[in-house]
Amino acid sequence: MPQWLHQLGDIIEGALPKILAGRTDVVEKPDGSLVTAGDLYVESLVEEAMAEHLPDAILLSEERILPAQRLDDGLFVIVDPIDGTENFAAGLKEWGTGISVWDHGTHLGSMLLMPELSERLVTGDGIPKLHSRITGLSSTIDDNVREALEADGEFRIIGCAVYNLYNVVRGAYTRFLNPRGAYVWDLLPGIMLAAEHGCDIEINGEAFNGGYLDPARRHRVDIRHRYDLHPG
Template identity: 45%
Template sequence: MNILDSIYEEVLKHLPQILSLRNQRVQKDDGSFVTEGDLLVQRLVMDLIQQQEPGLVLLSEEMPLLPADWLTGRILVVDPIDGTENFTSGLPEWGVALCLYENGEHLDSLLFCPEMGLKVRHGDRSAIEYSRIAGISSSLTREDLLRLEPGYEYRIMGCCVYNMINVLRGAYATFENPKGAWIWDILGALNIARKAGLNVTVNEQPYEGRFLEPNRKYRFKISR
Protein backbone atom coordinates (compact mmCIF):
# COMPACT_ATOMS: atom_id res chain seq x y z
CA MET A 1 0.00 0.00 0.00
CA ASN A 2 1.47 3.37 -0.98
CA ILE A 3 1.27 6.54 1.07
CA LEU A 4 -1.77 7.92 -0.79
CA ASP A 5 -3.84 4.81 -0.02
CA SER A 6 -2.74 4.94 3.61
CA ILE A 7 -3.79 8.58 3.95
CA TYR A 8 -7.16 7.87 2.33
CA GLU A 9 -7.90 5.03 4.73
CA GLU A 10 -6.67 7.01 7.75
CA VAL A 11 -8.89 9.99 6.94
CA LEU A 12 -11.95 7.76 6.55
CA LYS A 13 -11.10 6.00 9.82
CA HIS A 14 -10.97 9.34 11.66
CA LEU A 15 -13.86 10.99 9.80
CA PRO A 16 -16.21 11.23 12.83
CA GLN A 17 -13.46 12.96 14.82
CA ILE A 18 -12.63 15.28 11.89
CA LEU A 19 -16.29 16.28 11.55
CA SER A 20 -16.54 16.93 15.29
CA LEU A 21 -13.87 19.63 14.89
CA ARG A 22 -15.50 21.61 12.09
CA ASN A 23 -16.66 24.37 14.45
CA GLN A 24 -13.27 24.86 16.09
CA ARG A 25 -11.80 27.47 13.76
CA VAL A 26 -9.53 30.50 13.64
CA GLN A 27 -9.23 33.15 10.96
CA LYS A 28 -5.94 33.41 9.08
CA ASP A 29 -4.26 36.62 7.90
CA ASP A 30 -5.89 36.32 4.46
CA GLY A 31 -9.37 36.14 6.01
CA SER A 32 -9.87 32.43 5.37
CA PHE A 33 -10.49 29.89 8.12
CA VAL A 34 -8.40 27.01 9.36
CA THR A 35 -10.14 24.52 11.63
CA GLU A 36 -8.95 21.88 14.03
CA GLY A 37 -10.25 19.44 11.43
CA ASP A 38 -7.72 20.75 8.88
CA LEU A 39 -4.94 20.42 11.42
CA LEU A 40 -5.98 16.90 12.42
CA VAL A 41 -5.86 15.72 8.80
CA GLN A 42 -2.42 17.27 8.46
CA ARG A 43 -1.23 15.51 11.63
CA LEU A 44 -2.53 12.19 10.29
CA VAL A 45 -0.56 12.77 7.08
CA MET A 46 2.60 13.68 8.96
CA ASP A 47 2.34 10.64 11.23
CA LEU A 48 1.93 8.31 8.25
CA ILE A 49 4.92 9.85 6.49
CA GLN A 50 7.02 9.32 9.62
CA GLN A 51 5.89 5.69 9.83
CA GLN A 52 6.05 4.69 6.17
CA GLU A 53 8.38 7.05 4.32
CA PRO A 54 10.33 9.41 6.61
CA GLY A 55 12.38 10.80 3.71
CA LEU A 56 9.28 12.12 1.96
CA VAL A 57 9.03 15.93 1.83
CA LEU A 58 5.61 17.36 2.71
CA LEU A 59 4.24 20.47 1.02
CA SER A 60 0.90 21.48 2.51
CA GLU A 61 -1.40 24.50 2.54
CA GLU A 62 -0.66 24.78 6.25
CA MET A 63 3.11 24.16 5.67
CA PRO A 64 3.84 25.92 2.35
CA LEU A 65 7.66 25.89 2.46
CA LEU A 66 10.02 23.58 0.59
CA PRO A 67 13.75 22.93 1.05
CA ALA A 68 16.12 24.55 -1.44
CA ASP A 69 16.76 21.22 -3.19
CA TRP A 70 13.08 20.36 -3.60
CA LEU A 71 13.48 19.21 -7.22
CA THR A 72 15.36 16.14 -6.02
CA GLY A 73 13.68 13.37 -4.07
CA ARG A 74 10.04 12.69 -3.36
CA ILE A 75 7.47 15.38 -2.55
CA LEU A 76 3.93 14.90 -1.31
CA VAL A 77 1.68 17.89 -2.03
CA VAL A 78 -1.36 17.94 0.25
CA ASP A 79 -4.39 20.11 0.82
CA PRO A 80 -5.63 18.64 4.14
CA ILE A 81 -9.10 20.13 3.74
CA ASP A 82 -9.96 21.97 0.55
CA GLY A 83 -13.18 23.92 0.94
CA THR A 84 -12.70 24.79 4.60
CA GLU A 85 -15.42 27.43 4.39
CA ASN A 86 -17.85 24.70 3.34
CA PHE A 87 -16.50 22.32 5.97
CA THR A 88 -16.83 24.75 8.86
CA SER A 89 -20.30 25.82 7.65
CA GLY A 90 -21.62 22.25 7.79
CA LEU A 91 -21.64 21.55 4.04
CA PRO A 92 -20.40 18.15 2.77
CA GLU A 93 -18.67 19.62 -0.31
CA TRP A 94 -15.09 19.58 0.95
CA GLY A 95 -12.21 17.35 0.00
CA VAL A 96 -8.63 16.19 0.37
CA ALA A 97 -6.07 16.55 -2.43
CA LEU A 98 -2.92 14.39 -2.62
CA CYS A 99 -0.19 14.53 -5.26
CA LEU A 100 3.14 12.66 -5.32
CA TYR A 101 6.20 13.72 -7.34
CA GLU A 102 9.73 12.35 -7.54
CA ASN A 103 12.64 14.31 -9.04
CA GLY A 104 10.18 16.65 -10.72
CA GLU A 105 8.12 13.84 -12.32
CA HIS A 106 4.53 13.09 -11.39
CA LEU A 107 3.94 9.64 -9.86
CA ASP A 108 0.41 9.52 -8.47
CA SER A 109 -2.55 11.65 -7.37
CA LEU A 110 -5.74 11.10 -5.42
CA LEU A 111 -8.73 13.37 -4.78
CA PHE A 112 -11.58 12.48 -2.45
CA CYS A 113 -14.55 14.02 -0.66
CA PRO A 114 -14.83 11.93 2.52
CA GLU A 115 -18.28 13.08 3.63
CA MET A 116 -19.74 12.45 0.16
CA GLY A 117 -18.03 9.17 -0.71
CA LEU A 118 -16.43 10.57 -3.87
CA LYS A 119 -12.96 9.50 -5.01
CA VAL A 120 -10.86 9.92 -8.18
CA ARG A 121 -7.39 8.42 -8.72
CA HIS A 122 -4.69 9.03 -11.31
CA GLY A 123 -5.30 6.52 -14.10
CA ASP A 124 -9.08 6.36 -13.64
CA ARG A 125 -10.97 6.56 -16.90
CA SER A 126 -13.10 9.64 -17.33
CA ALA A 127 -16.81 9.00 -17.72
CA ILE A 128 -18.49 10.30 -20.85
CA GLU A 129 -21.56 12.21 -19.75
CA TYR A 130 -23.60 14.96 -21.29
CA SER A 131 -23.35 18.15 -19.29
CA ARG A 132 -23.70 21.84 -20.03
CA ILE A 133 -22.63 22.80 -16.50
CA ALA A 134 -19.49 24.89 -16.05
CA GLY A 135 -17.88 24.99 -12.62
CA ILE A 136 -16.18 28.23 -11.64
CA SER A 137 -14.10 29.29 -8.68
CA SER A 138 -15.65 31.02 -5.69
CA SER A 139 -12.82 33.59 -5.88
CA LEU A 140 -14.55 35.40 -8.75
CA THR A 141 -15.94 38.87 -8.06
CA ARG A 142 -19.37 40.13 -9.07
CA GLU A 143 -17.76 41.91 -12.03
CA ASP A 144 -16.05 38.67 -13.09
CA LEU A 145 -19.36 36.83 -12.98
CA LEU A 146 -21.04 39.37 -15.22
CA ARG A 147 -18.35 38.74 -17.87
CA LEU A 148 -18.82 34.96 -18.00
CA GLU A 149 -19.20 33.33 -21.40
CA PRO A 150 -22.87 32.60 -22.28
CA GLY A 151 -24.09 29.11 -23.12
CA TYR A 152 -23.33 27.31 -19.85
CA GLU A 153 -25.17 26.57 -16.64
CA TYR A 154 -22.69 27.88 -14.06
CA ARG A 155 -22.08 26.47 -10.58
CA ILE A 156 -20.02 27.91 -7.72
CA MET A 157 -19.42 25.20 -5.11
CA GLY A 158 -16.58 26.65 -3.03
CA CYS A 159 -14.38 23.54 -3.16
CA CYS A 160 -11.77 22.98 -5.85
CA VAL A 161 -11.50 19.23 -5.15
CA TYR A 162 -15.26 18.74 -5.50
CA ASN A 163 -15.32 20.77 -8.70
CA MET A 164 -12.35 18.84 -10.09
CA ILE A 165 -14.00 15.49 -9.34
CA ASN A 166 -17.13 16.69 -11.13
CA VAL A 167 -15.34 17.64 -14.33
CA LEU A 168 -13.26 14.44 -14.19
CA ARG A 169 -16.35 12.25 -13.88
CA GLY A 170 -18.25 14.14 -16.56
CA ALA A 171 -20.79 15.91 -14.37
CA TYR A 172 -19.31 19.24 -15.51
CA ALA A 173 -18.39 20.16 -19.06
CA THR A 174 -15.62 22.44 -17.79
CA PHE A 175 -14.07 23.84 -14.63
CA GLU A 176 -11.79 26.84 -14.41
CA ASN A 177 -10.26 29.41 -12.12
CA PRO A 178 -9.30 32.51 -14.11
CA LYS A 179 -8.08 34.28 -10.96
CA GLY A 180 -5.51 31.70 -9.84
CA ALA A 181 -5.08 28.89 -7.29
CA TRP A 182 -2.23 27.41 -5.26
CA ILE A 183 -0.63 24.14 -6.32
CA TRP A 184 -1.94 22.16 -3.31
CA ASP A 185 -5.43 22.91 -4.62
CA ILE A 186 -4.86 21.87 -8.22
CA LEU A 187 -1.68 19.89 -8.95
CA GLY A 188 -3.15 16.44 -8.41
CA ALA A 189 -6.30 17.18 -10.39
CA LEU A 190 -4.37 18.64 -13.34
CA ASN A 191 -2.39 15.44 -13.66
CA ILE A 192 -5.44 13.18 -13.27
CA ALA A 193 -7.26 15.20 -15.94
CA ARG A 194 -4.27 15.06 -18.29
CA LYS A 195 -3.97 11.27 -17.88
CA ALA A 196 -7.72 10.91 -18.54
CA GLY A 197 -7.39 12.74 -21.86
CA LEU A 198 -9.13 15.98 -20.91
CA ASN A 199 -8.00 19.38 -22.16
CA VAL A 200 -5.87 21.06 -19.49
CA THR A 201 -4.35 24.53 -19.60
CA VAL A 202 -2.35 26.43 -17.00
CA ASN A 203 -1.91 30.17 -17.50
CA GLU A 204 -3.48 29.74 -20.94
CA GLN A 205 -0.84 27.20 -22.04
CA PRO A 206 -1.18 23.40 -22.44
CA TYR A 207 -0.20 21.64 -19.23
CA GLU A 208 2.33 18.81 -19.66
CA GLY A 209 2.60 17.51 -16.11
CA ARG A 210 5.44 19.63 -14.76
CA PHE A 211 5.77 20.40 -11.07
CA LEU A 212 4.54 23.95 -10.50
CA GLU A 213 6.44 26.28 -8.23
CA PRO A 214 4.63 26.70 -4.89
CA ASN A 215 5.16 30.44 -4.41
CA ARG A 216 2.55 31.69 -6.86
CA LYS A 217 -1.00 31.11 -8.04
CA TYR A 218 -1.95 29.60 -11.40
CA ARG A 219 -4.92 30.17 -13.67
CA PHE A 220 -6.24 26.91 -15.09
CA LYS A 221 -9.02 25.35 -17.11
CA ILE A 222 -10.08 21.74 -17.54
CA SER A 223 -12.58 20.93 -20.28
CA ARG A 224 -13.97 17.85 -21.94
Protein backbone atom coordinates (compact mmCIF):
# COMPACT_ATOMS: atom_id res chain seq x y z
CA MET A 1 0.00 0.00 0.00
CA PRO A 2 2.78 2.56 0.68
CA GLN A 3 3.99 2.06 -2.90
CA TRP A 4 0.51 2.84 -4.25
CA LEU A 5 0.29 5.90 -2.02
CA HIS A 6 3.63 7.16 -3.32
CA GLN A 7 2.44 6.59 -6.88
CA LEU A 8 -0.74 8.52 -6.11
CA GLY A 9 1.35 11.29 -4.57
CA ASP A 10 3.36 11.48 -7.80
CA ILE A 11 0.13 11.75 -9.81
CA ILE A 12 -1.22 14.58 -7.65
CA GLU A 13 2.08 16.46 -7.68
CA GLY A 14 2.30 16.04 -11.45
CA ALA A 15 -1.15 17.59 -11.79
CA LEU A 16 -0.26 20.62 -9.65
CA PRO A 17 -0.63 23.24 -12.44
CA LYS A 18 -4.19 22.09 -13.17
CA ILE A 19 -4.99 21.89 -9.44
CA LEU A 20 -3.78 25.46 -8.92
CA ALA A 21 -5.81 26.63 -11.90
CA GLY A 22 -8.92 25.63 -9.93
CA ARG A 23 -8.19 27.65 -6.81
CA THR A 24 -10.20 30.67 -7.96
CA ASP A 25 -13.25 28.60 -8.97
CA VAL A 26 -14.86 28.66 -5.52
CA VAL A 27 -18.30 27.74 -4.20
CA GLU A 28 -19.52 28.38 -0.66
CA LYS A 29 -21.33 25.35 0.73
CA PRO A 30 -24.46 25.59 2.94
CA ASP A 31 -22.33 25.25 6.09
CA GLY A 32 -20.22 28.25 5.04
CA SER A 33 -17.11 26.25 4.14
CA LEU A 34 -15.54 26.47 0.69
CA VAL A 35 -15.06 23.94 -2.07
CA THR A 36 -13.02 24.69 -5.18
CA ALA A 37 -12.57 23.12 -8.57
CA GLY A 38 -9.15 22.09 -7.25
CA ASP A 39 -10.77 20.01 -4.48
CA LEU A 40 -12.98 18.21 -6.98
CA TYR A 41 -10.13 17.62 -9.41
CA VAL A 42 -7.88 16.06 -6.76
CA GLU A 43 -10.75 13.82 -5.68
CA SER A 44 -11.22 12.74 -9.30
CA LEU A 45 -7.52 11.82 -9.52
CA VAL A 46 -7.91 9.63 -6.43
CA GLU A 47 -11.02 8.01 -7.89
CA GLU A 48 -9.20 7.20 -11.14
CA ALA A 49 -6.31 5.62 -9.24
CA MET A 50 -8.75 3.62 -7.11
CA ALA A 51 -10.60 2.35 -10.19
CA GLU A 52 -7.34 0.97 -11.55
CA HIS A 53 -5.74 -0.44 -8.39
CA LEU A 54 -8.50 -0.71 -5.73
CA PRO A 55 -11.72 -1.24 -7.70
CA ASP A 56 -13.61 -2.67 -4.71
CA ALA A 57 -12.75 0.20 -2.37
CA ILE A 58 -15.27 2.78 -1.15
CA LEU A 59 -14.29 6.45 -1.22
CA LEU A 60 -15.06 8.38 1.96
CA SER A 61 -14.45 12.13 1.90
CA GLU A 62 -15.92 15.45 2.94
CA GLU A 63 -17.87 15.46 -0.32
CA ARG A 64 -18.79 11.74 0.00
CA ILE A 65 -20.07 11.40 3.56
CA LEU A 66 -21.42 7.97 4.53
CA PRO A 67 -22.55 8.56 8.13
CA ALA A 68 -24.08 5.11 8.58
CA GLN A 69 -21.02 3.25 7.26
CA ARG A 70 -18.57 1.61 9.65
CA LEU A 71 -14.92 1.69 8.67
CA ASP A 72 -14.52 -1.92 9.79
CA ASP A 73 -17.08 -3.09 7.24
CA GLY A 74 -15.26 -2.92 3.91
CA LEU A 75 -12.25 -1.55 2.06
CA PHE A 76 -12.11 2.24 2.36
CA VAL A 77 -9.98 5.03 0.97
CA ILE A 78 -10.50 8.03 3.25
CA VAL A 79 -9.57 11.25 1.48
CA ASP A 80 -9.40 14.95 2.16
CA PRO A 81 -8.57 16.11 -1.37
CA ILE A 82 -7.63 19.63 -0.29
CA ASP A 83 -7.35 20.18 3.42
CA GLY A 84 -7.00 23.88 4.14
CA THR A 85 -9.30 24.94 1.31
CA GLU A 86 -9.50 28.45 2.76
CA ASN A 87 -5.71 28.71 2.42
CA PHE A 88 -5.76 27.17 -1.05
CA ALA A 89 -8.45 29.54 -2.33
CA ALA A 90 -6.60 32.53 -0.86
CA GLY A 91 -3.39 31.67 -2.70
CA LEU A 92 -1.45 30.32 0.29
CA LYS A 93 0.78 27.27 -0.11
CA GLU A 94 -0.14 25.70 3.25
CA TRP A 95 -2.73 23.19 2.07
CA GLY A 96 -2.52 19.48 1.54
CA THR A 97 -4.05 16.13 0.71
CA GLY A 98 -4.61 13.44 3.33
CA ILE A 99 -5.28 9.80 2.39
CA SER A 100 -5.76 6.75 4.60
CA VAL A 101 -6.59 3.21 3.43
CA TRP A 102 -8.42 0.72 5.66
CA ASP A 103 -9.51 -2.87 5.05
CA HIS A 104 -12.23 -4.08 7.45
CA GLY A 105 -10.83 -2.00 10.29
CA THR A 106 -7.15 -2.71 9.57
CA HIS A 107 -4.98 0.23 8.60
CA LEU A 108 -3.05 -0.44 5.37
CA GLY A 109 -1.32 2.89 4.88
CA SER A 110 -1.63 6.68 5.01
CA MET A 111 -0.14 9.72 3.31
CA LEU A 112 0.17 13.42 4.10
CA LEU A 113 0.98 15.39 0.95
CA MET A 114 1.59 19.12 0.48
CA PRO A 115 2.23 19.50 -3.26
CA GLU A 116 2.92 23.24 -3.33
CA LEU A 117 5.48 22.85 -0.54
CA SER A 118 6.99 19.65 -2.03
CA GLU A 119 6.48 17.80 1.25
CA ARG A 120 5.24 14.23 1.69
CA LEU A 121 5.08 11.58 4.40
CA VAL A 122 3.85 8.03 3.76
CA THR A 123 3.57 4.97 5.98
CA GLY A 124 7.02 3.41 6.24
CA ASP A 125 8.96 6.64 5.62
CA GLY A 126 11.58 7.81 8.08
CA ILE A 127 11.45 11.20 9.80
CA PRO A 128 14.23 13.72 10.58
CA LYS A 129 15.67 14.34 14.02
CA LEU A 130 14.21 17.71 14.93
CA HIS A 131 13.41 19.55 18.14
CA SER A 132 10.83 22.27 18.68
CA ARG A 133 9.00 24.32 21.30
CA ILE A 134 6.10 25.15 18.93
CA THR A 135 2.51 24.09 19.51
CA GLY A 136 0.24 24.05 16.47
CA LEU A 137 -3.38 25.03 17.07
CA SER A 138 -6.53 24.58 15.01
CA SER A 139 -7.75 27.74 13.31
CA THR A 140 -11.19 27.77 14.91
CA ILE A 141 -10.79 30.10 17.89
CA ASP A 142 -12.79 29.05 20.94
CA ASP A 143 -12.25 29.27 24.70
CA ASN A 144 -9.92 26.24 24.67
CA VAL A 145 -7.66 27.80 22.06
CA ARG A 146 -7.74 31.16 23.87
CA GLU A 147 -6.72 29.39 27.07
CA ALA A 148 -3.84 27.66 25.29
CA LEU A 149 -2.64 30.96 23.82
CA GLU A 150 -2.56 32.54 27.27
CA ALA A 151 0.06 30.02 28.42
CA ASP A 152 3.77 30.57 27.92
CA GLY A 153 5.20 29.12 24.74
CA GLU A 154 5.40 29.36 20.98
CA PHE A 155 2.21 28.87 18.96
CA ARG A 156 1.26 28.65 15.29
CA ILE A 157 -2.22 28.78 13.74
CA ILE A 158 -1.92 27.73 10.09
CA GLY A 159 -5.41 26.56 9.11
CA CYS A 160 -4.49 23.18 7.64
CA ALA A 161 -4.70 19.90 9.55
CA VAL A 162 -2.39 18.14 7.06
CA TYR A 163 0.28 20.78 7.70
CA ASN A 164 -0.18 20.61 11.47
CA LEU A 165 -0.19 16.81 11.63
CA TYR A 166 2.81 16.50 9.32
CA ASN A 167 4.82 18.82 11.53
CA VAL A 168 3.95 17.21 14.86
CA VAL A 169 4.75 13.76 13.44
CA ARG A 170 8.22 14.86 12.31
CA GLY A 171 8.93 16.94 15.40
CA ALA A 172 8.80 20.44 13.89
CA TYR A 173 5.91 20.94 16.34
CA THR A 174 6.11 19.62 19.85
CA ARG A 175 2.31 19.41 20.01
CA PHE A 176 -0.81 19.77 17.87
CA LEU A 177 -4.08 20.62 19.59
CA ASN A 178 -7.55 20.73 18.04
CA PRO A 179 -10.02 21.12 20.92
CA ARG A 180 -13.05 21.79 18.70
CA GLY A 181 -12.63 18.59 16.74
CA ALA A 182 -12.56 17.54 13.09
CA TYR A 183 -13.68 14.62 10.96
CA VAL A 184 -11.89 11.42 9.97
CA TRP A 185 -10.88 12.72 6.53
CA ASP A 186 -9.17 15.67 8.24
CA LEU A 187 -7.42 13.65 10.91
CA LEU A 188 -7.02 9.93 10.32
CA PRO A 189 -4.06 9.97 7.87
CA GLY A 190 -2.02 12.10 10.26
CA ILE A 191 -3.15 10.24 13.37
CA MET A 192 -2.01 6.92 11.93
CA LEU A 193 1.37 8.36 10.93
CA ALA A 194 1.69 9.89 14.41
CA ALA A 195 0.97 6.48 15.94
CA GLU A 196 3.57 4.86 13.66
CA HIS A 197 6.22 7.27 14.91
CA GLY A 198 5.38 6.88 18.58
CA CYS A 199 3.60 10.17 19.29
CA ASP A 200 1.36 10.42 22.34
CA ILE A 201 -2.18 10.71 20.97
CA GLU A 202 -5.42 11.60 22.74
CA ILE A 203 -8.72 11.46 20.88
CA ASN A 204 -11.73 12.96 22.65
CA GLY A 205 -9.77 12.99 25.90
CA GLU A 206 -8.72 9.32 25.79
CA ALA A 207 -5.58 7.54 24.62
CA PHE A 208 -5.90 6.49 20.98
CA ASN A 209 -6.27 2.72 20.64
CA GLY A 210 -5.25 2.49 16.99
CA GLY A 211 -8.71 1.73 15.64
CA TYR A 212 -11.08 3.45 13.28
CA LEU A 213 -12.94 6.63 14.22
CA ASP A 214 -16.65 7.27 13.76
CA PRO A 215 -16.99 9.18 10.46
CA ALA A 216 -20.25 10.81 11.55
CA ARG A 217 -18.80 12.97 14.34
CA ARG A 218 -16.01 15.39 15.10
CA HIS A 219 -13.03 14.18 17.11
CA ARG A 220 -10.96 16.34 19.44
CA VAL A 221 -7.23 15.76 19.06
CA ASP A 222 -4.17 16.32 21.21
CA ILE A 223 -0.91 14.92 19.79
CA ARG A 224 2.55 15.30 21.31
CA HIS A 225 5.81 14.37 19.61
CA ARG A 226 8.08 11.97 21.52
CA TYR A 227 11.56 13.43 21.20
CA ASP A 228 12.93 10.68 23.42
CA LEU A 229 12.12 8.23 20.61
CA HIS A 230 13.76 10.43 17.96
CA PRO A 231 16.67 12.16 19.74
CA GLY A 232 18.31 14.96 17.80
